[in-house]
Amino acid sequence: xxxxxxxxxxxxxxxxxxxxxxxxxxxxxxxxxENLNEDNNLNEDSNLNEDxxxxxxxxxxxxxxANDELHKNLTIQxxxxxxxxENDKLKYPLLKHETETxxxxxxxxxxxxxxxxxxxxxxxxxxxxxxxxxxxxHLLKEQLIESYTANISDLxxxxxxxxxxxxxxxxxxxPLNSYKQKxxxxxxxxxxxxxxxxxxxxxxxxRLVNNHREAFKNILNVVDDIEKSKEIxxxxxxxxxxxxxxxxxxxxxxxxTTNTNIKxxxxxxxxxxxxxxxLINQLGPxxxxxxxxxxxxLALKYYNIFFELKSVKFxxxxxxLNFNMSDRYKILDMMCDQDAVYYSxxxxxxxxxxxxxxxxxxxxxxxxxxxxxxxxxxxxxIKITEDTDFDLHGMMEHRHIRDRFFSxxxxxxxxxxIYHTDRFKKEKDEEDTFQQQDTSHNISAYNLYLNFYxxxxxxxxxxxxxxxxxxxLNLTGLINYDIRAYVTSLYLPGYYNIIxxxxxxxxxxxxxxxxxxxxxxKCYFDENNEYTLFMKNTSIDSNFINEVSKCDLxxxxxxxxxxxxxxxxxxxxxxxxxxxxxxxxxxVTSLVRTLDIYQDYSNFLSHDVNWYTFLFxxxxxxxxxIAQKNVAESLYLNLKDEDSFHRSVTTxxxxxxxxxxYYTLHVRKHLPNNLLDELLKLMRKSTIEKMKKxxxxxxxxxxxxxxxxxxxxxEPPFGFPRAHPLSLILEHKFKEWMNxxxxxxxxxxxxxxxxxxxxxxxxxxxxxxxPKINEWxxxxxxxxxxxxxxxFEQRHVKNLFKYHNIHNINNKIMLMRDTxxxxxxxxxxxxLFFADIVNIRKYLxxxxxxKKRMDRTFYVVHSILGNSVNFYKYGIIYGFKVNKEILKEVxxxxxxxxxxNTDIFTDTSFLQTVYLLFRKIEDxxxxxxxxxxx
Numbered sequence: 001x002x003x004x005x006x007x008x009x010x011x012x013x014x015x016x017x018x019x020x021x022x023x024x025x026x027x028x029x030x031x032x033x034e035n036l037n038e039d040n041n042l043n044e045d046s047n048l049n050e051d052x053x054x055x056x057x058x059x060x061x062x063x064x065x066a067n068d069e070l071h072k073n074l075t076i077q078x079x080x081x082x083x084x085x086e087n088d089k090l091k092y093p094l095l096k097h098e099t100e101t102x103x104x105x106x107x108x109x110x111x112x113x114x115x116x117x118x119x120x121x122x123x124x125x126x127x128x129x130x131x132x133x134x135x136x137x138h139l140l141k142e143q144l145i146e147s148y149t150a151n152i153s154d155l156x157x158x159x160x161x162x163x164x165x166x167x168x169x170x171x172x173x174x175p176l177n178s179y180k181q182k183x184x185x186x187x188x189x190x191x192x193x194x195x196x197x198x199x200x201x202x203x204x205x206x207r208l209v210n211n212h213r214e215a216f217k218n219i220l221n222v223v224d225d226i227e228k229s230k231e232i233x234x235x236x237x238x239x240x241x242x243x244x245x246x247x248x249x250x251x252x253x254x255x256x257t258t259n260t261n262i263k264x265x266x267x268x269x270x271x272x273x274x275x276x277x278x279l280i281n282q283l284g285p286x287x288x289x290x291x292x293x294x295x296x297x298l299a300l301k302y303y304n305i306f307f308e309l310k311s312v313k314f315x316x317x318x319x320x321l322n323f324n325m326s327d328r329y330k331i332l333d334m335m336c337d338q339d340a341v342y343y344s345x346x347x348x349x350x351x352x353x354x355x356x357x358x359x360x361x362x363x364x365x366x367x368x369x370x371x372x373x374x375x376x377x378x379x380x381x382i383k384i385t386e387d388t389d390f391d392l393h394g395m396m397e398h399r400h401i402r403d404r405f406f407s408x409x410x411x412x413x414x415x416x417x418i419y420h421t422d423r424f425k426k427e428k429d430e431e432d433t434f435q436q437q438d439t440s441h442n443i444s445a446y447n448l449y450l451n452f453y454x455x456x457x458x459x460x461x462x463x464x465x466x467x468x469x470x471x472x473l474n475l476t477g478l479i480n481y482d483i484r485a486y487v488t489s490l491y492l493p494g495y496y497n498i499i500x501x502x503x504x505x506x507x508x509x510x511x512x513x514x515x516x517x518x519x520x521x522k523c524y525f526d527e528n529n530e531y532t533l534f535m536k537n538t539s540i541d542s543n544f545i546n547e548v549s550k551c552d553l554x555x556x557x558x559x560x561x562x563x564x565x566x567x568x569x570x571x572x573x574x575x576x577x578x579x580x581x582x583x584x585x586x587x588v589t590s591l592v593r594t595l596d597i598y599q600d601y602s603n604f605l606s607h608d609v610n611w612y613t614f615l616f617x618x619x620x621x622x623x624x625x626i627a628q629k630n631v632a633e634s635l636y637l638n639l640k641d642e643d644s645f646h647r648s649v650t651t652x653x654x655x656x657x658x659x660x661x662y663y664t665l666h667v668r669k670h671l672p673n674n675l676l677d678e679l680l681k682l683m684r685k686s687t688i689e690k691m692k693k694x695x696x697x698x699x700x701x702x703x704x705x706x707x708x709x710x711x712x713x714x715e716p717p718f719g720f721p722r723a724h725p726l727s728l729i730l731e732h733k734f735k736e737w738m739n740x741x742x743x744x745x746x747x748x749x750x751x752x753x754x755x756x757x758x759x760x761x762x763x764x765x766x767x768x769x770x771p772k773i774n775e776w777x778x779x780x781x782x783x784x785x786x787x788x789x790x791x792f793e794q795r796h797v798k799n800l801f802k803y804h805n806i807h808n809i810n811n812k813i814m815l816m817r818d819t820x821x822x823x824x825x826x827x828x829x830x831x832l833f834f835a836d837i838v839n840i841r842k843y844l845x846x847x848x849x850x851k852k853r854m855d856r857t858f859y860v861v862h863s864i865l866g867n868s869v870n871f872y873k874y875g876i877i878y879g880f881k882v883n884k885e886i887l888k889e890v891x892x893x894x895x896x897x898x899x900x901n902t903d904i905f906t907d908t909s910f911l912q913t914v915y916l917l918f919r920k921i922e923d924x925x926x927x928x929x930x931x932x933x934x
Contacts, residue, residue: 057306057314058185061299064292064316065175065188073448073487074169074176078126080452081166086111086123090155092147093139095120102139102262107132130170130195134282137163138265141608145260154460160609162456165491167282168289171195175296185307189300192293196278208274216524216555223517236510239517240576246569247577264565271563275556276362276548277617284609285616287377287495288478288486291317291370298335298363322481325375325394332371336364348372349636357633362548368632369620377498381475384468402476406445409469415445418473419454424466446477446484455491467494496612502619503588505638506902509576512588512622519627520558523551550630557617571614585900661848675913676920678904682897687890691921694887698827699784699879703819706812707787717793726787733783780833784879788820823879830881 064070091113093099099122107129108122124136140163144156174195178188198205223239232238272281279297283289295317299306306314313334320331329348337360352368379394382401390408392401403413409423410416418424443450451474459470471494477485489495561572569577579585620626623634706714708726716722791797800813823831898910905913 057310060314060316060319061185061307062179063318064296065185066179067176067483069483070486071173071176071180073483074172076448077452077487077490078166078169080449081162081169082124082126084162084452084456085159085166088155088159090144090152090159091121092159093122093136093143095122099139103135104132108136124166128170130167130174133163133167133170134269137167138262141265142260142262157609158456158460161493162491164284164609168286168490171282172292186300186303189296189303192296193300196273196276196282198273212274212555212559213524213527216520220521220524223521236508236514237576237580240510240513241573246573259565259568261565261568264563264568267563267565268560271556271559275552275559277553277556277560280616281560281613284496284613285499286490286612287370287374287498288317288321288489289495291320291367291374294363294367294370295320298361298367301361301363318478318481318483318486320371321374321478322398324398325378328371328375329368332364332367336360336367349639352632352636357630360630360632362550362553362631365631366620369635372635373498373502376501377494378475378479380501381468381472381494384464385472398476398479402480405472405476417443417445417447417450418469419450419458424469444484445473446482446488448484448488451488452491496609499612499616499619502635505624506587506589508586509579509588512618513572515624515626516554516558516618516621519550519554519621522627523554527551550626553617553631554621554626557621560617561614572618575614583900589902665848673916675905675909676916678901679897679913679917682901683893687893688921690886690890691918692924694883694890696881696883697879698819698822698831698881699833700815700819703816704879706816707784707791714791715794715796717790718795720790720793723787723790726784729783729787730780733779777832781828781831784833785824785828788816788824791816792820827881831879832882833879 086109095105095110099105103122105122107125107127109125110120110122113119113121122136124133128136137160141160144160148156171192175188175192178191179185182188200208222242226232226235226238229235269278269281272278279293280290283293295315299314302312305312313331315331315335320328323331326348329351337355337357382392382394385392390404392404396404406415407413409418409421451470455470459467462470471492474485474489474492478489562570564570579588620631620635623629623631623638625637626634629637704726711723711725714723797813894914898905898907
C-alpha cells in the first residue's frame, strides 16, 4: 500500500514537471516567433539586426538615431510638406526688406504670387535647418496675425500645423544626420543637446538670474498685498489681471500666445532656454514628438548607465508605445526608478505613490505624464467606436485591434486604404466627393503620400466619425511598430489636443493659477535660503545634462504664461478674458469638455498651435500639490478621488427606505423647478421661439380622444364589432412584441410575428440585430390610420357627408376629417408619435404607498360614477412633424449650455429640466386650430 502511494506521488510530480517543461518550450517558441516577426516588420538593415543580438540597449538607441527606414520616411514627409507649402493657397510669408535681414534667404526659395504681381513669398527648402524653420515660423505667425480674417481661419490653422511638423522633422534629422556622418551615438545626442543650450556667458547668466530673482520678489510682494487687502473682493481675478482693465478681444486677437512682434516670440524662446523648457517650447505637447525627444534626453543624461555600464535597460519611444498600457509603466520604471516595485494588478496611481519618487528626474516625470495621457487617448478613441459595429476594447492585443479595424473598414483583416472604402464614404451628413479609385495595385494603409494628401484636402471638413477613423488608423500603426504611422502622427491634431483631457478637476481658473503661484513662492524661499549654492549650480550650461528641476519648470512656465510685451495682455490674461467674458465660464473643465478632442478646427483656441504649449505648461504647474510634490505625484494625487464612492442619502446602506423615498420625492419636486429658472436665464429668447417652431402638431388631441377615450360613443360600421380604445390596441400590440421577442432583440419582429426562430439562430451566430425603431413608427401609423378609416365608416358619419352640405357639418366631424387629411395625405411619411402617460406615478418605486392607495381610491370612485374613461390606464398620443434644421439648432444650443454649466446641472437633472421646459412650452398650445368647443 505504501509503495502504491509512492508511485502515485511520483507520477503526479513527474507529469507536473513535464507540463511546465512543455509550457516553457511553447512560450519560448512563441516569443521567438514574435521577435522574428517584429524584426521583419522593422525593415532594418542587417547591421542593425546584428546590433540587436549584441546589445539590445544599443539597438534601441540606434532605432531612434541610426535608423535608415526612419530617415527615409522623414525625408519623404519633408518633401510632401515642402510641396504643399509651395502650392498653398496662403502665399505667406511675403518677402520684405526686413525679411532678408531676419532670415538667411539663401536657405529659402522665392516665388512670385502671380505673374502680374511683383510681390514674392518665400518657401523653405531641403537645405533649411531647424534654426531657419524656427525663424520662418515666427515670421509666418507675424504676417498671418496681421492678415487674419475668419474666411481663411482653417487655412491658417493648417499652415501653422504643418510648419510646426516640418520644424519637428528638422529636429529629428539632427541626430540622424550626425550619426550618418560621424558614426558616433554620443556625439549625435550631444549635437541635439546643442540646440537647446542656453549659450550665454557666465556674467550674463548671473545677471539674468539676479533679475529674475528680483522680479519674482516683486511679484510675490504684490501677491501678498492682494491677499491681505480687505478692499479687494475678487482676489483671484485681481491676481491674474492686476489693476488693468482688459476688454474682450476681437477675433483678430485670438492668437493667445503671440502678437505681431517677433521680439516677443524670441523673448519666449529665451525664457524657455533659460529654464530648460526649450524642447517643450519648440515642439509643443505633441505626445509622439515630445516623448521621442524626452527619451533621447534621458539617453544622454544617463549615457554611461545605459550604454557603457549597461546596468539598466533602455527602450526607444516607439518600442514603449508598442507595449500594452500597463507594461508601458513597467518599462518606464525599469529606465527611471530601478528600485521601484511594480504591482501589475493594481492601479498605476496607487503603485506610483508607494515608492519614494522625490529624486525622479524631470524627464521621467514628463514621460510619466505623456504615457498616462497616451493610454487615456487610446482608451478614449476606442470608446468613441462603441456605437458602431466595432468590437474593440482597451485590453485587446494590438494586432487584434488592427485586424478588427481593417475588418470593419475593409470587410477584410488585410490592410486597405480606408478613404476609398464604402464605410468611410457613406458617413451620414457628410459630403461624398471621392472618386472611384483603382484598387488593382496594393498600397499600404499607412502610405505617407495618401494619408498626407487626404489630410490636406479633406481633414478640415471631416465630421467626428471620419476624424476618429483617421486617428484610429494611425493608432493601429503606432502600437504595431509601423514607422510610417510614427511619421504620420507628427501632423495629426489629436496628439496635441489630448492635453485638454488633463483638466479634470472642477476648479476655477484663479485657483489653478494660485497653485502655480504657490510653487513659485516655495521655490523662491528655498533658493533664497541656499542662494550661494544656487548660484554655483547655475554655472552648468547644459540643460540636457544638468537636471531641470521642478522649480525651473514652475518659474519658467510662470514667466512664459505671464510675459507682456508692448502693453499687450499676457497669454494667461487673454485666456482668462476669453473664458470668463467671451464664453462666460468659471471653470476650465467646462471649456475643455466642449472641445472635440480629435477635431479642433471649429474653435478659436487652435488658431495658434502654441496654444497647446501654454496649456501644457499651465497644466503641469497648476496641480494642487505641485508645490510639495513632483509633476507625476501631483498628477496622481489630483486623480485620487477618481474612483472613490460618494455616499448620499440614496446610496448609503444605513438610511431607512422611507427616508430615501422622502428625500427622492423632495428633490424631484423642488430641484427641477429651480433649475428650470436657471436654464431659462441661460437661454436666448429666440431659442424658445425656435423650440415652438421645431415641432408642428398634426394629430389634434381632441381628434385622438374621439378614437380613444370616447370610443364607446362611436357607432361601429355594419357587421363589425365595437372598436376598442386606440391606446388599448397599441398597448396590446406592444405586449405581443415584447413577448414574441427573445432577449437581446427588443422591437425586432414588427412585421413578421413568426420570426422568433430566425432571431434565435442569429444569436447563436453572434450576429447583432438592431432594434427597428423606424418600423415601429410605420406600424403605429397603420394602426391609427385604420382607426380613422373605421371612424369614417360609421353610418351617421356617412349620412352627414352624403345628405348635408360640408360647411354645415358640426365641428367634431370637421376636426376628424381635417386631422385625417393632414395625417394621411400630406405628412404620412414624416409624422412621429409620442405617448404621454397620464398617471406615471404608479410606475415609480419612490412613490409612497399612501399616495398609490389614494390614487387607487380615486380610480374606484370614478369607476362607480361611470366616468373613469380609462383615465388611469392609458395616455394620450401626440402626432407631430419635426423641423430637423431648427431642432438641430436648438439641440446644439442646449448641449453647449449643459457643457458650459456642469457645475449647475448633472446629465440627469439637465434632461429633467429640458423636459419641464418642453412641458411649459406645451402649455402655450392651448388654442384650437378650428373653432371646436369640445
